[in-house]
Amino acid sequence: xxxxxxxxxxxxxxxxxxxxxxxxxxxxxxxxxxxxxxxxxxxxxxxxxxxxxxxxxxxxxxxxxxxxxxxxxxxxxxxxxxxxxxxxxxxxxxxxxxxxxxxxxxxxxxxxxxxxxxxxxxxxxxxxxxxxxxxxxxxxxxxxxxxxxxxxxxxxxxxxxxxxxxxxxxxxxxxxxxxxxxxxxxxxxxxxxxxxxxxxxxxxxxxxxxxxxxxxxxxxxxxxxxxxxxxxxxxxxxxxxxxxxxxxxxxxxxxxxxxxxxxxxxxxxxxxxxxxxxxxxxxxxxxxxxxxxxxxxxxxxxxxxxxxxxxxxxxxxxxxxxxxxxxxxxxxxxxxxxxxxxxxxxxxxxxxxxxxxxxxxxxxxxxxxxxxxxxxxxxxxxxxxxxxxxxxxxxxxxxxxxxxxxxxxxxxxxxxxxxxxxxxxxxxxxxxxxxxxxxxxxxxxxxxxxxxxxxxxxxxxxxxxxxxxxxxxxxxxxxxxxxxxxxxxxxxxxxxxxxxxxx
Numbered sequence: 001x002x003x004x005x006x007x008x009x010x011x012x013x014x015x016x017x018x019x020x021x022x023x024x025x026x027x028x029x030x031x032x033x034x035x036x037x038x039x040x041x042x043x044x045x046x047x048x049x050x051x052x053x054x055x056x057x058x059x060x061x062x063x064x065x066x067x068x069x070x071x072x073x074x075x076x077x078x079x080x081x082x083x084x085x086x087x088x089x090x091x092x093x094x095x096x097x098x099x100x101x102x103x104x105x106x107x108x109x110x111x112x113x114x115x116x117x118x119x120x121x122x123x124x125x126x127x128x129x130x131x132x133x134x135x136x137x138x139x140x141x142x143x144x145x146x147x148x149x150x151x152x153x154x155x156x157x158x159x160x161x162x163x164x165x166x167x168x169x170x171x172x173x174x175x176x177x178x179x180x181x182x183x184x185x186x187x188x189x190x191x192x193x194x195x196x197x198x199x200x201x202x203x204x205x206x207x208x209x210x211x212x213x214x215x216x217x218x219x220x221x222x223x224x225x226x227x228x229x230x231x232x233x234x235x236x237x238x239x240x241x242x243x244x245x246x247x248x249x250x251x252x253x254x255x256x257x258x259x260x261x262x263x264x265x266x267x268x269x270x271x272x273x274x275x276x277x278x279x280x281x282x283x284x285x286x287x288x289x290x291x292x293x294x295x296x297x298x299x300x301x302x303x304x305x306x307x308x309x310x311x312x313x314x315x316x317x318x319x320x321x322x323x324x325x326x327x328x329x330x331x332x333x334x335x336x337x338x339x340x341x342x343x344x345x346x347x348x349x350x351x352x353x354x355x356x357x358x359x360x361x362x363x364x365x366x367x368x369x370x371x372x373x374x375x376x377x378x379x380x381x382x383x384x385x386x387x388x389x390x391x392x393x394x395x396x397x398x399x400x401x402x403x404x405x406x407x408x409x410x411x412x413x414x415x416x417x418x419x420x421x422x423x424x425x426x427x428x429x430x431x432x433x434x435x436x437x438x439x440x441x442x443x444x445x446x447x448x449x450x451x452x453x454x455x456x457x458x459x460x461x462x463x464x465x466x467x468x469x470x471x472x473x474x475x476x477x478x479x480x481x482x483x484x485x486x487x488x489x490x491x492x493x494x495x496x497x498x499x500x501x502x503x
Contacts, residue, residue: 137161141158162240171211172207172309178317199320205269209264213277223250284305298374306350311342314331341405344398359447388430395424396424399417408461409461415461426446
């Protein structure tokens with residue numbers, strides 16, 4: 001039983017406890033304790049600010065908020081906060097395994113979910129454009145940078161990189177093919193004379209001079225735009241951008257190549273071919289390169305540059321068979337129409353530039369834009385695709401025209417049809433998707449293989465080549481072809497001075 005004193009003081013103690021509870025509640029509402037925050041450094045207090053005595057014993061455990069529960073809540077909040085900050089700042093060590101987990105768990109999905117996942121993965125892979133392979137200049141520059149500073153290999157690799165070797169080889173081959181395709185007159189055939197119909201020495205000077213002119217133009221191109229080359233992933237590894245060679249040395253190299261190439265073409269071939277070589281240097285380095293920052297029409301100027309080397313090869317072969325003064329009119333604008341084949345071959349190279357470059361510029365269109373170079377790939381993507389398709393379709397009449405002009409047999413129109421259809425198909429996809437879904441890359445590789453394929457087929461179907469090979473092997477003669485010795489003696493005795501004296 002309780003004592004009478006406690007029973008007498010009970011109402012007063014209850015009143016005091018109620019007042020203390022109200023005071024502590026008002027203090028909590030005015031200023032919440034710091035240990036309720038999420039800061040892990042602030043732990044729950046082990047004591048309260050309630051007055052000691054009988055009031056403490058009456059309300060501390062029964063009526064006050066448990067400090068143990070508050071401590072548990074604060075520690076839990078602090079643990080969650082620290083975990084979220086650590087996961088946001090540092091990736092987990094098994095991030096790669098988590099990223100690869102969806103692809104590994106595709107087989108665990110239901111059949112319809114599996115098909116949907118595969119379709120999404122295929123769409124993502126086709127929508128992304130894979131980077132094109134680096135050019136030869138970048139590879140040679142990397143090889144030169146890995147060599148000692150004063151080594152001969154470093155110097156050779158650097159200057160070869162200035163000449164853009166792959167482009168130079170393409171230019172030389174585009175000049176050699178028309179030289180071989182030129183229809184040599186029957187009286188100059190090796191079967192009629194003891195010497196080759198076309199001089200190997202002339203071919204040597206043609207290839208050497210064309211290569212030197214191309215190296216000069218490419219070096220001047222790099223000298224003009226090192227600042228823009230540094231902004232593009234495709235050109236930032238060039239030697240002038242990386243400082244492997246000085247501007248003065250590069251300019252001297254360009255001048256020596258230009259002079260040497262023009263001289264080799266002038267004295268070893270003819271003045272017309274030399275003039276075409278110099279014109280190509282001026283067009284490429286002096287007109288095409290500055291126009292890249294002004295107008296998208298620069299692509300058409302660059303296509304003209306690509307169409308000049310076939311004319312050089314054709315004019316070199318025509319100079320070997322010229323019967324008059326050998327001027328540029330006779331070589332390029334013959335009155336009998338024999339120069340039409342050269343212009344058709346030039347048109348073939350001119351048309352090829354568009355599907356090739358439009359597809360090449362599409363994956364790096366944003367880099368062209370950032371560098372300030374105006375290309376249709378970013379100024380007008382729809383027109384970019386239309387131009388590529390338009391000139392891809394031009395190969396059908398061009399190949400037929402070569403047959404009609406007497407450069408190739410009519411079988412060339414049939415054998416070149418599949419490869420022309422392949423290029424046209426990729427151009428249609430490029431136009432349909434405007435470069436997306438891998439169409440740009442497909443057109444680029446189609447154009448890379450298309451040009452050598454067409455040239456090889458044209459060489460295999462050169463007019464009368466297989467019939468002459470048949471006659472040389474089996475010794476069969478056609479009717480009316482230099483059958484009598486009297487006609488041979490008469491043709492051998494005829495010359496230009498003799499004809500002038502008879503007149």
